[in-house]
Amino acid sequence: xxxxxxxxxAFSAIKLRKLRAGLTTLGVxxxxxxxxxLLSITQGLQVAISAQLQRGFATDTLIVAAGGGLGGVxxxxxxxxxxxxxxxxDNVTASIAVIQRICYIRMPNGQTRRVTVTGVDFAAYRExxxxxxxxEEGEIPLNPEDNAIVIGKQVSDPWGNGTILCRTGDTLEILxxxxxxxxxxxxxxxxxxxxxxREIGGFTIGGPSDNRIYIPISKAQSFFGTETCExxxxxxxxxxxATIDSATKAIREALGGRVSVTSSTAxxxxxxxxxxxxxLFLAGIAAISLLVAGIGIMNIMIVSxxxxxxxxxxxxxxxxxxxxxxLIFLCEAAIIGLLGTLIGIGAGWSLxxxxxxxxxxxxxxxxxxxxxxxxxxxxxxxxxxxTPTVILGALVxxxxxxxxxxxxxxxxxxxxxxxxxxxxx
Amino acid sequence: MxxxxxxxxxxxxxxxxxxxxxxxxxxxxxxVREGEFLSVLGPSGSGKSTLLNLIGAxxxxxxxxxxxxxxxxxxxxxxxxxxxxIKIGFVFQFFNLIPRFTARENVELPMSIAGLSKGExxxxxxxxxxxxxxxxxxxxxxxxxxxxxxQRVAIARALANNPRFLLMDEPTGNIDSxxxxxxxxxxxxxxxDKGVTIIMVTHDQQLAAEAKRIVYMLDGMIVRETVx
Ligand SMILES: Nc1ncnc2c1ncn2[C@@H]1O[C@H](COP(=O)(O)OP(=O)(O)OP(=O)(O)O)[C@@H](O)[C@H]1O
Ligand SMILES: [Mg+2]
Numbered sequence: 050x051x052x053x054x055x056x057x058x059a060f061s062a063i064k065l066r067k068l069r070a071g072l073t074t075l076g077v078x079x080x081x082x083x084x085x086x087l088l089s090i091t092q093g094l095q096v097a098i099s100a101q102l103q104r105g106f107a108t109d110t111l112i113v114a115a116g117g118g119l120g121g122v123x124x125x126x127x128x129x130x131x132x133x134x135x136x137x138x139d140n141v142t143a144s145i146a147v148i149q150r151i152c153y154i155r156m157p158n159g160q161t162r163r164v165t166v167t168g169v170d171f172a173a174y175r176e177x178x179x180x181x182x183x184x185e186e187g188e189i190p191l192n193p194e195d196n197a198i199v200i201g202k203q204v205s206d207p208w209g210n211g212t213i214l215c216r217t218g219d220t221l222e223i224l225x226x227x228x229x230x231x232x233x234x235x236x237x238x239x240x241x242x243x244x245x246x247r248e249i250g251g252f253t254i255g256g257p258s259d260n261r262i263y264i265p266i267s268k269a270q271s272f273f274g275t276e277t278c279e280x281x282x283x284x285x286x287x288x289x290x291a292t293i294d295s296a297t298k299a300i301r302e303a304l305g306g307r308v309s310v311t312s313s314t315a316x317x318x319x320x321x322x323x324x325x326x327x328x329l330f331l332a333g334i335a336a337i338s339l340l341v342a343g344i345g346i347m348n349i350m351i352v353s354x355x356x357x358x359x360x361x362x363x364x365x366x367x368x369x370x371x372x373x374x375x376l377i378f379l380c381e382a383a384i385i386g387l388l389g390t391l392i393g394i395g396a397g398w399s400l401x402x403x404x405x406x407x408x409x410x411x412x413x414x415x416x417x418x419x420x421x422x423x424x425x426x427x428x429x430x431x432x433x434x435x436t437p438t439v440i441l442g443a444l445v446x447x448x449x450x451x452x453x454x455x456x457x458x459x460x461x462x463x464x465x466x467x468x469x470x471x472x473x474x
Numbered sequence: 475m476x477x478x479x480x481x482x483x484x485x486x487x488x489x490x491x492x493x494x495x496x497x498x499x500x501x502x503x504x505x506v507r508e509g510e511f512l513s514v515l516g517p518s519g520s521g522k523s524t525l526l527n528l529i530g531a532x533x534x535x536x537x538x539x540x541x542x543x544x545x546x547x548x549x550x551x552x553x554x555x556x557x558x559x560i561k562i563g564f565v566f567q568f569f570n571l572i573p574r575f576t577a578r579e580n581v582e583l584p585m586s587i588a589g590l591s592k593g594e595x596x597x598x599x600x601x602x603x604x605x606x607x608x609x610x611x612x613x614x615x616x617x618x619x620x621x622x623x624x625q626r627v628a629i630a631r632a633l634a635n636n637p638r639f640l641l642m643d644e645p646t647g648n649i650d651s652x653x654x655x656x657x658x659x660x661x662x663x664x665x666x667d668k669g670v671t672i673i674m675v676t677h678d679q680q681l682a683a684e685a686k687r688i689v690y691m692l693d694g695m696i697v698r699e700t701v702x
Contacts, residue, residue, distance in 0.1 A: 051589055364583075366530070367584040370553050
């Protein structure tokens with residue numbers, strides 16, 4: 050018997066029971082759609098977050114912060130001048146201290162807002178985060194005048210809709226309460242906006258962020274009256290594992306083991322491994338629904354073999370071989386499996402789009418955004434990602450599950466004895 | 475003398491009904507020559523269908539030997555039996571047409587199994603249906619045909635692959651007597667004009683008498699034979 054005839058025979062049998070075949074197919078569609086939707090959402094999320102990380106993170110940087118060791122009270126202070134010590138180490142190309150304080154700022158229109166004020170060396174910071182610490186408006190001064198400040202995009206345009214509260218050239222007042230002085234002292238720093246950063250996006254450790262104000266490190270030291278800093282960002286010669294490890298060790302030794310040294314690469318790796326785990330877990334749950342569909346297929350096919358026992362007897366009496374009967378039933382399953390998988394991939398992809406459109410558009414905390422992007426979540430744009438691997442994987446998995454569950458009923462059909470099958474009522 | 479096409483030697487078939495063996499056939503010896511028209515007559519339960527199923531390679535004997543064109547059928551495996559069945563035409567009491575197929579598609583089915591191309595199948599199916607007098611009903615499904623017409627489709631189907639012989643198990647058992655006579659006329663014509671070898675099982679004396687040779691069965695044995 051020719052393959053094409055086997056196939057069209059199988060097809061004619063499916064056509065006879067359209068509703069049943071449709072419902073069986075639906076089971077596969079749901080299973081595959083769930084897998085595809087979950088995978089393309091999580092992969093989209095991963096792509097979006099890694100893109101953010103790549104901007105806020107430089108892979109060849111280390112973040113040094115006070116503390117570490119085995120918990121307990123931290124009596125160690127990281128000093129601004131420690132940055133200089135670190136800078137002289139092997140493999141280190143730049144090293145900058147970062148001072149951070151939560152302050153209020155008074156806008157030109159008199160409004161006040163709470164922001165984090167960060168003191169950094171503009172030139173070195175720019176060298177490390179060249180794509181993120183970049184001006185959209187004005188210019189980042191490399192040798193800043195006394196009162197030059199750089200502001201994040203969100204400080205300038207808090208609603209993201211073009212209502213600009215302050216721009217280059219404006220004067221801002223930074224209000225800070227010195228809580229170590231008695232009585233408490235309110236200090237005011239008057240800055241002139243030299244540059245507005247271009248939009249960065251949500252997530253960063255150490256790197257620049259949209260909702261901050263940057264002042265030169267020397268000004269931060271004198272204004273906040275401190276010699277200590279919150280962290281030191283270290284740029285290495287390269288992001289090789291060996292370089293990262295030896296620099297980490299050297300820094301910890303130099304500072305008496307009283308600091309934690311975190312590599313951006315390590316954080317990236319942890320995040321991506323967490324993602325893979327979550328992805329695997331979700332896909333596993335979705336796969337269960339496909340298994341349920343597989344059992345449905347098996348059930349339907351067992352019923353179908355019983356119903357068609359006489360027909361199988363006729364086919365055998367006309368000279369059909371066992372393996373051809375097996376192939377006919379497998380063909381029927383394959384048609385349902387292939388159709389279900391293809392529709393499922395399409396449905397899953399659409400589902401991912403819809404889900405991200407609805408749930409992905411949550412706004413930044415406390416700030417109304419009216420972007421016209423596919424999806425915005427805490428400032429991160431997520432679009433579902435459907436890789437060829439996922440498509441191929443879904444096809445293979447969908448067909449395999451269908452065929453595996455069809456195998457037993459098909460085998461049973463093929464083993465029927467012609468006389469018995471013909472006598473079956 | 476024409477050559478022997480079917481030969482049984484002490485052919486036995488014992489069914490197990492639970493623990494009780496039922497001897498459906500005991501030591502049947504029968505020889506059929508090419509071009510013969512043979513009818514098998516006997517009361518219900520005498521083993522007529524059992525014998526026909528064995529000759530049609532639909533079932534395996536439990537003892538004795540069966541030769542079809544000098545091939546020992548009892549030694550064949552499932553695949554070889556299937557190949558043999560392609561060359562045997564079987565007509566059933568209950569027609570056994572595929573309900574979702576039209577008359578023509580039903581006649582095409584055995585040729586499709588034999589691996590013929592669509593074009594060849596179609597042409598031959600149309601010729602055969604014409605021969606059994608159903609040229610105008612080729613695209614009807616079995617439910618749209620009378621019992622006599624359905625049986626004629628079944629005969630056309632049985633002839634599709636030019637079988638060595640035709641086996642008919644009570645072909646008129648479900649047809650009124652007028653149509654039954656039509657079927658018998660068709661069968662006789664096939665035998666006389668086309669030289670098709672035919673074995674027909676029946677328990678109708680009158681129909682059996684249409685054949686030249688009648689074999690009488692009782693309790694799983696051939697008890698008598700007449701040749702006219
Ligand atoms: N599958 C089976 N299992 C058990 N016993 C069987 C089976 N098939 C047939 N028999 C028994 O074998 C004997 C012969 O049956 P068979 O069908 O050959 O008779 P038959 O001559 O064709 O009768 P009928 O004229 O009623 O069709 C009967 O006693 C029947 O009950
Ligand atoms: Mg019978």
